[in-house]
Every structure is written in structure tokens, then in C-alpha cells.
Amino acid sequence: MQQESAIREPLILGDKTYHQITEDVCAPVEGKANKYWFMVFSLSVMVALWGIGCILYTIGRGIGTWGLNTTVDWAWDITNFVWWVGIGHAGTLISAVLLLFRQKWRMAINRSAEAMTIFAVMMAALFPGIHMGRIWMAYWVFPIPNEFGSLWVNFNSPLLWDVFAISTYFSVSLVFWYIGLIPDFATIRDRAVKPVSKMAYSVLSFGWTGDAKAWIRFEEVSLVLAGLATPLVFSVHSIVSMDFATSVIPGWHTTIFPPYFVAGAIFSGFAMVMTLLLMVRKVLGLEGYITRKHAEYMNIVIVITGSMVGVAYLSELFISWYSGVEYEAYAFLNRATGPYWWAYWSMMTCNVITPQLFWFKKIRTNLTISFILSIFVNIGMWFERFVIIVTSIHRDYIPSNWSMFHPTFVDVGIFLGTIGIFFTLFLLFSRFFPVLALNELKSILKSSGDNYKKQH
């Protein structure tokens, strides 16, 4: 058995036993949802339906229903795409990178963070899909021989790299998540009383038995998948940033983009994990597992990556002046002082200034402030993508082409709709899936559990 230093704070609070962990995690699945769950769920479904309506309207009428024009031909859609992909980064980071670093605190949060990743990537993938206009031809993005003969996709293009990156990221995250879920579904299956849920969880648990060899394979697969997913986390957002960085648009054409986007993605992902988990622990009564210490660890990640993002913003400004390229210099001057100054300064405030408060231990261990600041980060990161995309193209090389972007109700509806769909999926997840990796938690109970630590 592993021993852990006594001065390390316990990760599982209260007088828990193996059985108590099972009881606590299975309670939301086996019990009935409370009225708050139904209230939030109905609201999410309504917003989701509105969003789906707007998506269908877009598909029916075309991209003209959006506020795009010939100058600003990428706006909210790509902003939302990058925002959602960024949010999707924390889940795999928590489950893969933190697994490689043997961080035990990941076990209480990895399951819901991965679920968040999967739903966020689904929302992200929606945007390039509907932006194509003719979504029924979406299969053209894949290198398959088609009815036009040997017309191949362009492997030199970052847009195609993105297709590979997003689909690999999505499917590998899904598999990683599901492999972890199988033993936990088996636990629910063996406890189920009602025949319908017994059958459903039997199918979902794939007949998991939990013999010694299976657990060895389980650990090996988790480790190797983590090793494979780690570079994947970094590659996906690097490739997303290359959609911009390989172009010749001032404000986009910078080599700093890949690391800057990756840091921003981890930053926004952790903020969203924070927003969701602080709600989940309260609603599902999991305060003993998702503790103040977990929140503090996540806040530390947020302040570090937030500072990296801040340094990136400042170096962009410096380089735009130092390069001596007047177009580049203007792009940044226009961001900070042009018609979209409010977006730029919202981004600066929410991403660079407010997260710095987490340097104070009192603030980063206060859950209410953490929750509020995590929402600030979510807003700030949306504005970051908006600033990068819209302010860079709305005033390009020819002043007669200059224009502004005004979102229509369809733009707004689709964006809010994806938030609705995301929350609908997440709420369903919290009712039917084990929200904590309960079997993994049991393996750290004796080394990091409150009551066991006191005995030593």
C-alpha cells in the first residue's frame, strides 16, 4: 500500500469506507432528481430547442441569416468553435496529463471533466459543420474517393489538419472516458434492483468482471491512453491556432499562436470545470470528494495559465510595434482603441487582471469567489476569440472594405442554443452516469482518505 505524507491535506473528507463511496456516488443515479435539477433541466432544454430551431433555420435559408459580410466572413461561429474546443481541453488534460504526473486529486474530478470535454467538443464541431452551408456534403472533408473522381482534400491546409485533430481528439477522449466508466457501470449494475436499469447497466458495463488480469489491463490501457492523449491535448489547439497563424492577416500571422492558444484553452477549460463542479458538488452532495483543496488546485492551474495568456497578450503588443510592420501595429492599435475597444478591454480584465486575485490563498480557497471568477474567465475567453477573429478582419488592407460585425438573432440563438444543449447533456450525464470515478477513488481511500490519515 502507498503511504502519503501526513501534512498533505486529505482528498476524501469524512468517515468514508469503500461501501460509503459506492453509496455516495450511486445515490444520484439510483434516487430521484430534486426540483432544482428539473428546473435547470427544463430551462436548458428550452434554450437548446431554441438553438436547434436557429440551426435548422440556418440550414434551410443559408449563411445569409447570420451577420456576416464580405469583410467579416468569420465571426461568432468560429469564435464559438474555438471557445468550445478550448473548454474541451481541461477534461483530457485532467485525465491524461495529471495521470502521468500521478496527481491523485484528479480522480474526483476527471469523470465529469471528461464528460464536459466530450460535450464541449460536440458543440465545437457543430459550428464548422453548419458554417459549410450545405451540411449534407460534410463528408467532403474526409479523404474519401468521391463521385468527382480522384479529387482529394488538401493535406497542406490547416483546415484539414483541424478535421483530423478534432475527430481524433473527440473519439480518443470518448474512448478514454468510456473505458474508465465500464467498471463503474458494473458497480451500478450489480446494485440495480429494477429490471430495466439492471439490463441497461448490464449492456453499458460490457459484462465487466473485475478479475485481477482485467484490472492490470485496465491500468495499462489508462496509462498508455494518457500517454497518447497528452500530446493530443497540445496538438489540437495548436492546430486550431494554425487555422489563423498560417494566414497572412495582420493580428493572426504570429508564431506565438500555438502555445498561446494551448495555454488559453487550459485556462478556459479549467474555469468551466470549476463552474460545473462547484454546482455538481452542491447539488449532488459530493462535498466530501470535491473539496476545497480540489478547488484550490484548479485555481492554481487557472492563475498560472492565465498569467501565460497575459504574457502572450503583452508580447503580441510588443512584437506588433517592434516588428515595424505598420499593418501589424495598426491591427493591435485598432483592437485596443478602435470600435471594438470594449471587447478588448473585457478580455484583458477578465483574463489577465481578475484571475491574478488567485495569488491570495484566502481568495483561491473561497468557493463563492472561485465560482464568480471562473465565470469571468469563461466570458473573458469568449471575448478573446472574438477579439482575435473579428477585430483582425474587420479592418484589413483596403480602408474602403472596412466594416463592422452585427450579430443577428440567429447568431445569438445558435450560441445560446449550444450552451443549452451542453447543459442538457451534462445534466443527463449527472443523472444516469457515475459522476465520480468511484472505483479509482477507492484505490486512493487508504492513502488519502481523511479517516485513514488520522489513524497513522
Add this chain to the structure above:
Amino acid sequence: MSKAIYALYDDDEVMVEGAKAILSSNVRIKDVYSPFPIHGLENVLGIKWTRLAITSFLYGLTALTLALLGMWYFMIHDWPMNIGGKPNDYLLQNLPAFIPVTFEFTVLCAAHGMAITYLIRNRTLPGFKARNPHPRTTDDHFAIEISKDENSGVSDDEIRTILQGTNPVEIFEK
């Protein structure tokens, strides 16, 4: 006639000590069922470490080759085009632009190949029946399985006496 005798424990450390004691009295253990991975158990039971990581490497290697071969065929051999003046006379010249897709495809196949192999090797696929002897082995109990065929030299009563000495909560046959 039941095929195996099981000893059920409510603690992993007691179970591991029990397994050592059973093995030292020359009774063979067929398998152990537990709700979570127990580190060091493979040494006690003498189970060889899995080779799944090697399969992952092989799937990845195959994917790497396929990706490069495919892109060479599509972009250089079958239908070469001038795209932004990027040099594409031969693979090496065009290679930098092919790295992202090669990487992604390698990870895709290595991960999925290994995951499928894992599911098949564990006999866990949709519709398969669970084979754990007791429903609580996925909750908080640990079971040691002793096959009667493997221990034909020892009588059932002897096995039961040995198991009784290892502090189980229950002994049952199935």
C-alpha cells in the same frame, strides 16, 4: 456440482495476505475479483504483465506508415497540384505540411486499436454476461477463486480449512 470455491473478504490487505497464505499451502488460486486495481497483486499471484502497450505501438506504427503512404499517393503521385507554391516534387519536400495529419492519424489508430484489443482480451463487449461470483465484488468486497479442477490433489474440506484461516467474511461454492 460446483466448480469453484470462493473466499470473500471485506478488505484488500486482508485479501492479499490471505492469497499469500493460500499459495504457501500449495493451493492454486485461479483468479481474484476486486472492485478496484490492487497494486502488487500481480506479483503475489504470479501474473505476467500485459502486452497491450506493445500492440498500441504496432497499431501506431502501421498508422504512421499508412498516413505517409496515403498522403504521398494523394498529394504527390496521383494528383499533384500547386497549392500556395508549396514544393511537392517528392515526399520529403512536402513533409512539414504532412506532420500534423500523420501525428493525428498515428494517435487515432494507436488509441483505438489498443482500446479494441483491450475490450476483446477482457471479454468485455456490449451484451456480454458478467462473470464475477458475487455482486459485492464491484462494491467493497474482494473474492479469491479456487478452482477444484486445478487443485485435484487437495480435498474440498482441506481447501475450506485453509480459506477459513485467512479471515474471510464468507466462503461459498459456485
